[in-house]
Amino acid sequence: MTIAYIRSLQRGGTNELFDLFAHHLLAQGFRVVGTIQTNTPRPKSHKCDMDVRILPDGDIIRISQDLGPNSRGCHLDPSALEEAVMQTTARLDQADLLILNKFGKQEAQGRGFRDVIAQAVMQDIPVLVGVNDLNLADFLTFCGDEAVELPTDREHLFKWGDALKLPQNS
Known part of the structure; x- marks a missing residue:
C-alpha cells in the first residue's frame, strides 16, 4: 500500500x-483520477469559492456555498462534495x-473521500493527499503506519511519482 501526503500550512x-503533478503524469499517459481544488477569492468576503476538477477529464464542481457576508464557519456544500x-x-x-486535494474535516469524521481512499488502498492504487495540521492526527489514525510524508516541493513529489513506476496507459 502506498499513501503519501503533503502537509500544507496555508489554505x-x-x-x-x-495540479502541476497531475498534468505531468497525464501527459505521460498515466491514468490519474481524483480532485484538484481551485480557490477563487470572493469580493468583500473573507471566504473563497472552492471548486474541484474531477480528474482526469471530469466536471468542475463548486463545493462551497455562499452563506452570506456575515456567515462564520464552514461553507462547504456537503451535497456537492458527495457528487x-x-x-x-x-x-x-x-x-x-488517486490524487485528492485534501483530507479535511469531512474525511476526519468518516465522510467525504475517506471511503474512496480505502477503496484505492484495497485495489493497490497509490494515493496522494493533502493534509493540514488540523486534520493530521485523524489522517494518521486512519492510515496507521502506512502513510509517508513528502516535502512540499515539486522535486520531491516528482521523484516520488517516478519511483512508483506506474503503468502507462497503452
Whole structure:
C-alpha cells in the first residue's frame, strides 16, 4: 500500500503543486483520477469559492456555498462534495494513481473521500493527499503506519511519482 501526503500550512497550499503533478503524469499517459481544488477569492468576503476538477477529464464542481457576508464557519456544500466523491469513485477502477486535494474535516469524521481512499488502498492504487495540521492526527489514525510524508516541493513529489513506476496507459 502506498499513501503519501503533503502537509500544507496555508489554505490551498497543495492546489497548484498537485495540479502541476497531475498534468505531468497525464501527459505521460498515466491514468490519474481524483480532485484538484481551485480557490477563487470572493469580493468583500473573507471566504473563497472552492471548486474541484474531477480528474482526469471530469466536471468542475463548486463545493462551497455562499452563506452570506456575515456567515462564520464552514461553507462547504456537503451535497456537492458527495457528487465529487461519486464521480471520483466511478473512475477509480481505471486509475493508476488517486490524487485528492485534501483530507479535511469531512474525511476526519468518516465522510467525504475517506471511503474512496480505502477503496484505492484495497485495489493497490497509490494515493496522494493533502493534509493540514488540523486534520493530521485523524489522517494518521486512519492510515496507521502506512502513510509517508513528502516535502512540499515539486522535486520531491516528482521523484516520488517516478519511483512508483506506474503503468502507462497503452
